[in-house]
Amino acid sequence: MNLTQAVFIKSAQTYLDSPPMNLSEVVFMGRSNVGKSSLLNSLTKRKNLAKSSQTPGKTKLINFFDINYQNKLKENFLCSFVDLPGFGYAKVSKSQKQNWSENLTNFVEKRQTIRVFVRLIDSRHDDIILDHQVEQFLSNIKKPDQIVICCYTKIDKLKKTHLQKLKQKNQNATFVSNTKNIGIDILNDKITKFLFVDSSQ
Numbered sequence: 001m002n003l004t005q006a007v008f009i010k011s012a013q014t015y016l017d018s019p020p021m022n023l024s025e026v027v028f029m030g031r032s033n034v035g036k037s038s039l040l041n042s043l044t045k046r047k048n049l050a051k052s053s054q055t056p057g058k059t060k061l062i063n064f065f066d067i068n069y070q071n072k073l074k075e076n077f078l079c080s081f082v083d084l085p086g087f088g089y090a091k092v093s094k095s096q097k098q099n100w101s102e103n104l105t106n107f108v109e110k111r112q113t114i115r116v117f118v119r120l121i122d123s124r125h126d127d128i129i130l131d132h133q134v135e136q137f138l139s140n141i142k143k144p145d146q147i148v149i150c151c152y153t154k155i156d157k158l159k160k161t162h163l164q165k166l167k168q169k170n171q172n173a174t175f176v177s178n179t180k181n182i183g184i185d186i187l188n189d190k191i192t193k194f195l196f197v198d199s200s201q
């Protein structure tokens with residue numbers, strides 16, 4: 001399925017000022033700087049739709065984008081992408097961290113329209129406690145109509161042998177590079193096959 005249009009809708013501070021729950025949502029979750037906003041840009045083939053930055057902590061609000069997909073018959077299918085702020089950003093105070101973590105938890109638990117969690121992990125640092133905690137958290141709250149896609153980012157920075165080992169260890173995961181445009185179509189397929197079950201030809 002081809003992504004034909006992506007439109008920025010709104011930046012929300014919390015669950016409370018988020019847009020109405022109309023469309024199925026794909027949320028991008030992961031530590032600060034892992035490449036969430038860049039991945040959203042790769043999937044939409046738009047360079048600056050979501051703001052990315054070398055400086056961790058770039059995305060501070062919950063950003064909603066309406067997405068249009070088309071199948072081979074040119075039928076349209078809608079969903080939303082949600083670019084979340086990263087967690088684990090070192091340069092904020094403890095209380096800010098606590099506050100944001102509550103905010104994020106609240107959002108993913110209450111937002112009933114979430115169908116897909118894309119959980120991003122930096123492929124160079126694949127064994128970080130915070131990432132394991134998120135994995136555990138998601139497996140606890142995940143509802144039957146939701147999936148978690150585990151996605152390793154920045155694979156262009158890995159040596160071939162390291163990447164092979166990582167793939168061996170995580171056979172259901174997706175491996176992407178935004179800079180080299182690797183794995184983006186595979187991720188796109190996983191998302192659309194789940195969201196639009198019988199129509200995704």
Ligand SMILES: Nc1nc2c(ncn2[C@@H]2O[C@H](COP(=O)(O)OP(=O)(O)OP(=O)(O)O)[C@@H](O)[C@H]2O)c(=O)[nH]1
Nearest residue numbers: 033034035036037038052053054057058059086178
């Ligand atoms: N080499 C390489 N760099 C990448 C890749 N994806 C993202 N980056 C870089 O990593 C940095 C962070 O990317 P972002 O997309 O802003 O990360 P984020 O997860 O949205 O970060 P926050 O909004 O701070 O949580 C930027 O400098 C990107 O250019 C990738 O696949 N390979």
Ligand SMILES: [Mg+2]
Nearest residue numbers: 036037058059
């Ligand atoms: Mg971001």
